[in-house]
Amino acid sequence: MKKLYAGIVALSVLGLTACGGNEPEKKTTSSDPGAEIYANNSCVGCHGRDLEGASGPNLQKVGSKLSEKEIHDIIINGKGSMPGKVVDGEDADKVAKYLAKQK
Known part of the structure; x- marks a missing residue:
């Protein structure tokens, strides 16, 4: 009986481990092309998925501190x-x- 329970536990652990463990990170989809570019670029690595x-x-709340032009200048010049x-290019504009x- 103990072997049966041990087998069930082992299979459960293997099953749970296999679920989603090797799935690639899902890319965010949005109706805003700028959000799409942000989410699918290296921006997320430093500024976070939720801009946090x-x-x-x-x-x-960067838009309440900087204008679109100022933000664009930072994107282009660092x-x-x-x-x-x-x-860069149109992606930077978006x-x-x-x-x-x-805001």
């Missing part, structure tokens, strides 16, 4: 430890527009 900040600053051109809405 990590090694980079919190961006949840600031502090943030390198420039993490995204991300700046998205972040400027965060």
Whole structure:
């Protein structure tokens, strides 16, 4: 009887371990192209999936502090430890527009 319970426990552990353990991280989908670019780029690594900040600053209310142009300039030129051109061209425009809405 003990072997039966041990077998059930072992199979349960294996089953739970196998569920989702090797799934790639899901990319965020949004109707805002800037949010899409932000979520699928290296921005998330420093500023967090929900703009909460990590090694980079919190961006949840960045639009109340900086204009779209100022945000765009930081994206293109970098600031502090943030390198420039993490995204560029139209992608930088879209991300700046998205972040400027965060108030």
